[in-house]
């Protein structure tokens with residue numbers, strides 16, 4: 320082995336879908352790709368607080384694949400703990416990450432406030448001040464504060480797709496469209512040293528071809544080391560046509576046949592904009608009735624505004640639909656509610672409204688109010704469009720609960736619940752293989768990341784069997800050597 324061979328360590332997003340973080344080290348060089356928050360499951364909170372496996376102040380730079388919080392969410396902590404170098408990302412990712420990190424900091428501060436109040440109340444009951452301390456020190460401090468988010472946001476550096484840059488001598492970086500959400504990128508990093516080189520490709524989160532709004536993922540010709548995501552590496556999505564038929568049925572059933580409303584819990588960034596685009600498209604095709612669409616989430620509103628600002632990054636269909644909507648002067652009418660009053664007004668509407676609100680899994684945010692008003696009404700529909708984790712309110716609705724609790728009250732579920740699975744922002748197995756098919760020669764080694772254990776294992780087997788590549792599931796904490804090859808890659 321070359322004595323100065325670089326290494327790559329899988330610190331998160333290995334054997335799981337959240338907490339993406341990959342560390343690359345070589346003599347005189349140290350950087351990470353993504354710095355994501357862990358989400359879901361009991362250990363997530365603890366993992367988000369554990370010490371970084373590297374000195375944040377010792378990193379030269381950070382590369383960010385896209386704005387989703389499971390890829391960007393710990394950047395404020397990184398900045399708070401001494402990182403002051405540049406964070407390189409595409410321009411739309413920089414804009415989306417700014418609103419997401421501020422939103423995340425706001426949530427962290429609110430949760431800490433809440434835990435402080437609970438701890439104080441407990442201390443009061445037990446008649447001792449020190450009791451609160453002992454309760455749980457971690458629960459009292461926010462993971463990070465708004466000032467930390469602002470510090471991280473100040474480190475972002477914008478790049479264009481397809482234009483290579485050198486963050487340090489001997490390191491060349493290229494962002495390519497990943498087709499997942501606005502700004503999402505696959506990242507190619509080429510390391511060179513003394514006439515040798517090594518090319519690493521990070522797939523990032525890859526989208527399904529034909530996904531609304533964003534252009535399809537761009538394939539990559541070569542890699543010495545490849546990291547490929549596998550969220551849905553073990554399954555195929557329903558075809559888009561069938562998905563749109565389901566969406567039309569769910570909407571028209573409530574809006575036309577039963578004269579009710581439709582409530583759609585949706586992630587604020589990505590999913591909400593996808594849904595708006597599909598509603599415009601289906602209205603234009605004459606498949607939907609005139610309707611008022613309310614986007615009730617400040618984060619979704621910001622993300623939609625940013626999406627429109629990055630017009631040049633949209634796919635042709637989205638541009639065309641945008642032109643059509645601006646000249647049609649008609650339906651659907653899209654309203655963005657900013658204030659709490661705007662949000663409360665929606666609760667007084669009895670029919671003809673489509674309400675898109677967050678959180679996507681129904682366990683926080685304004686969506687809970689809309690569910691409270693519409694779930695008891697048999698004329699209404701709730702459309703679930705995203706993955707619902709175990710233990711969330713969304714999951715209970717999907718599982719057919721007849722009675723749920725909201726704000727301490729029992730709410731009967733009489734509305735119709737539709738689960739539409741075909742709108743995922745992640746590529747399915749066929750699309751992942753399609754993207755891998757763009758390589759003109761097998762990568763030196765493929766590491767399967769960003770998937771639950773079973774999906775990652777299944778996909779690794781498929782890559783070995785169908786493509787004949789050297790492939791393995793990446794293990795959390797595992798370090799691999801990146802052998803420098805003679806000749807510049």
Ligand SMILES: [Zn+2]
Nearest residue numbers: 385387499524
């Ligand atoms: Zn993502």
